[in-house]
Amino acid sequence: MAEQKVELFARRLDHGIQKAVHSNSAAGTEKRYNVLGTDYSAPDDLRRLAGQIRQHSIEYLDTYLEQAEQSLKRQGAHVHFAVTAEDACRAVSDILKKAGAKKVVKSKSMISEEIYLNDHLGTMGIESVETDLGEYIIQIDGDHPSHIVKPIIHKNRRDIAKSFEREGLGDYNDDPETITRRARVFMRDKYLQADAGITGANFVSAESGRLVLVTNEGNSRFCLAAPKIHIALVGIEKVIPSDADLAVLLNLLGRSATGQQLTVYTEFINGPARTDRPSGPQEMHVIFVDNQRSQILASDCREILRCIRCGACLNVCPVYRQASGHAYRSVYPGPLGAVLSPLLAGKKFKELADLPKASSLCGACNEVCPVDIPIPDLLLRLRNRGHQEHAPSPGTPPMGAFAKLASSPLIWRFAMKSNKVMNLVPLEKLPLPYLQPWLKTRTLPAWRGGEFRSWMKSRHKK
Amino acid sequence: MSTAREQIFSSVRAALTPLPERTPRPVFSKDVAEPKWLAAETDSLALFQKRAEATGTKCFTDMEACASWLRAQAVRVVYIPPPLTRLVALCSEFCEVTSEYSRARVNEIDAAFTPSAGAIAESGSIILSDGSTPDRLAALAPWHHIALVSRAEIHRTIADALAAMPADPNLIWVTGPSKTADVEGILIQGVHGPGAQACLIL
Numbered sequence: 001m002a003e004q005k006v007e008l009f010a011r012r013l014d015h016g017i018q019k020a021v022h023s024n025s026a027a028g029t030e031k032r033y034n035v036l037g038t039d040y041s042a043p044d045d046l047r048r049l050a051g052q053i054r055q056h057s058i059e060y061l062d063t064y065l066e067q068a069e070q071s072l073k074r075q076g077a078h079v080h081f082a083v084t085a086e087d088a089c090r091a092v093s094d095i096l097k098k099a100g101a102k103k104v105v106k107s108k109s110m111i112s113e114e115i116y117l118n119d120h121l122g123t124m125g126i127e128s129v130e131t132d133l134g135e136y137i138i139q140i141d142g143d144h145p146s147h148i149v150k151p152i153i154h155k156n157r158r159d160i161a162k163s164f165e166r167e168g169l170g171d172y173n174d175d176p177e178t179i180t181r182r183a184r185v186f187m188r189d190k191y192l193q194a195d196a197g198i199t200g201a202n203f204v205s206a207e208s209g210r211l212v213l214v215t216n217e218g219n220s221r222f223c224l225a226a227p228k229i230h231i232a233l234v235g236i237e238k239v240i241p242s243d244a245d246l247a248v249l250l251n252l253l254g255r256s257a258t259g260q261q262l263t264v265y266t267e268f269i270n271g272p273a274r275t276d277r278p279s280g281p282q283e284m285h286v287i288f289v290d291n292q293r294s295q296i297l298a299s300d301c302r303e304i305l306r307c308i309r310c311g312a313c314l315n316v317c318p319v320y321r322q323a324s325g326h327a328y329r330s331v332y333p334g335p336l337g338a339v340l341s342p343l344l345a346g347k348k349f350k351e352l353a354d355l356p357k358a359s360s361l362c363g364a365c366n367e368v369c370p371v372d373i374p375i376p377d378l379l380l381r382l383r384n385r386g387h388q389e390h391a392p393s394p395g396t397p398p399m400g401a402f403a404k405l406a407s408s409p410l411i412w413r414f415a416m417k418s419n420k421v422m423n424l425v426p427l428e429k430l431p432l433p434y435l436q437p438w439l440k441t442r443t444l445p446a447w448r449g450g451e452f453r454s455w456m457k458s459r460h461k462k
Numbered sequence: 463m464s465t466a467r468e469q470i471f472s473s474v475r476a477a478l479t480p481l482p483e484r485t486p487r488p489v490f491s492k493d494v495a496e497p498k499w500l501a502a503e504t505d506s507l508a509l510f511q512k513r514a515e516a517t518g519t520k521c522f523t524d525m526e527a528c529a530s531w532l533r534a535q536a537v538r539v540v541y542i543p544p545p546l547t548r549l550v551a552l553c554s555e556f557c558e559v560t561s562e563y564s565r566a567r568v569n570e571i572d573a574a575f576t577p578s579a580g581a582i583a584e585s586g587s588i589i590l591s592d593g594s595t596p597d598r599l600a601a602l603a604p605w606h607h608i609a610l611v612s613r614a615e616i617h618r619t620i621a622d623a624l625a626a627m628p629a630d631p632n633l634i635w636v637t638g639p640s641k642t643a644d645v646e647g648i649l650i651q652g653v654h655g656p657g658a659q660a661c662l663i664l
Contacts, residue, residue: 046495191654225603
């Protein structure tokens with residue numbers, strides 16, 4: 001029987017990985033729940049408010065994006081726009097080439113994953129080092145993140161120790177503290193030697209032009225402390241009206257992502273270094289990336305653009321917990337990814353049209369979402385789109401014969417009665433292969449087809 | 463570049479024009495996201511100390527205690543910006559004191575004092591700015607970082623701090639030491655930044 005690709009991946013997944021992903025995700029869900037419960041009597045009201053702030057932001061994106069651009073320019077930042085992923089990569093490498101930059105340190109940014117920036121910089125002969133511990137391990141392993149906040153949720157300490165040994169960072173040692181110290185020493189030199197630091201942005205305030213970045217490790221701060229050029233890659237949907245909105249959004253982001261009131265380092269960047277404030281990068285570039293976002297804005301799934309990338313929906317999702325992130329075959333996994341990834345695929349939508357089906361529509365993702373995205377509704381809309389576009393749908397039993405049966409009253413009546421013969425046939429003998437796995441664990445009541453019709457008829461006669 | 467810009471703006475406008483109505487900007491009070499326990503906390507200084515300690519930031523209110531902590535930590539080279547002469551005298555008893563943060567000594571200087579731009583009581587965060595901190599690296603690279611926080615500059619809430627952000631190219635809220643849980647979800651402090659975060663309240 002044909003199976004959904006996500007299901008197939010989950011079935012073949014190493015048991016140890018599955019257990020690690022499950023327990024780490026469940027722990028994340030619990031931490032989030034505890035901190036919100038301790039701190040708020042009505043966290044859902046706050047989530048709805050945050051959702052409204054973000055929905056308003058994207059529905060007035062024309063206004064706020066322009067305002068953000070002006071505010072950033074006013075502070076001395078260079079503002080660039082990139083329509084496609086390729087344009088965005090080129091914008092980065094053009095800036096680096098112009099400055100003669102050869103070495104780059106990168107802070108974790110999902111949009112750089114989305115545009116495959118490291119591959120591009122590699123082909124241009126530019127060394128680009130991921131500085132987030134998890135992302136660095138992903139990079140040396142030639143792997144992909146399997147969670148948007150915890151990129152190496154699928155790896156254990158022994159895997160990491162082997163990778164560090166292979167990269168010459170010391171003898172095999174799988175103590176997490178030793179691993180972290182070795183990364184610290186290695187990264188120190190990379191930061192100090194780098195010509196440029198590349199980051200993403202969690203928010204951009206249109207009114208003040210402040211770019212907000214949060215990390216726990218402090219790596220984004222280091223990327224902006226030593227190098228002389230700062231390049232920020234920002235999805236156009238990251239714009240919010242003003243700094244005041246951050247009071248709501250930052251309070252929900254840390255709690256939803258990691259159960260923290262605030263992430264350790266919350267950084268507000270307001271332009272390049274000035275003569276009286278010489279410490280930071282002398283050049284600041286902001287690249288606003290569309291890469292299908294304006295098309296998503298035009299679609300009936302625009303609510304997904306509210307997303308603030310906290311990862312809470314991944315942690316809580318029963319499918320993600322079983323299947324892990326790589327099952328989604330795209331940069332964004334989990335419920336968020338099941339909506340966003342097919343949309344970002346643009347013309348290749350059909351290739352990922354199975355992702356919205358990898359859900360039981362239980363609704364947990366919506367319940368934990370800090371910006372209250374109606375993810376189950378969006379999944380249904382995308383399933384419908386997949387159907388309209390005749391996307392392949394493995395795992396869905398053929399419904400053609402049933403449709404014919406159900407739309408012809410005569411055949412239907414006949415089938416209802418004649419199916420009584422089913423009561424004589426053992427279920428495992430039914431010649432319907434796609435139903436067999438389902439029937440293995442179920443029994444059916446005796447067939448009583450047609451009896452209701454007979455009853456109705458005799459009732460009228462009276 | 464201008465063509466990409468125009469293309470994006472025209473796609474965005476084309477996406478938004480057909481909307482029958484757009485979500486209005488929500489009106490909310492500044493304190494909407496305050497934790498429910500905040501109202502009972504009347505003393506901002508005490509609240510700051512409590513929240514800072516809870517997130518792993520050590521709080522000192524006198525120089526002697528702070529210096530003896532650094533001594534116990536076996537600190538070798540400490541950066542102390544002028545004019546903190548008393549602190550210099552205290553630390554000189556057990557380690558080298560430098561009044562200049564040189565990037566050539568990034569890996570040698572294992573403790574640094576830097577002035578802050580205030581703090582936030584609600585979250586126990588220290589606020590650093592380029593205006594108050596001469597070199598971003600000084601507050602980040604050493605294992606021990608001690609921010610100098612003035613009592614008068616403690617904001618009660620996150621919203622207060624957001625409303626009072628100074629015009630500076632960079633502000634950073636530091637809520638505890640640098641940390642990661644990337645390896646098997648195990649919490650490790652001191653990934654890139656300070657493994658020991660402290661503040662000296664003056």
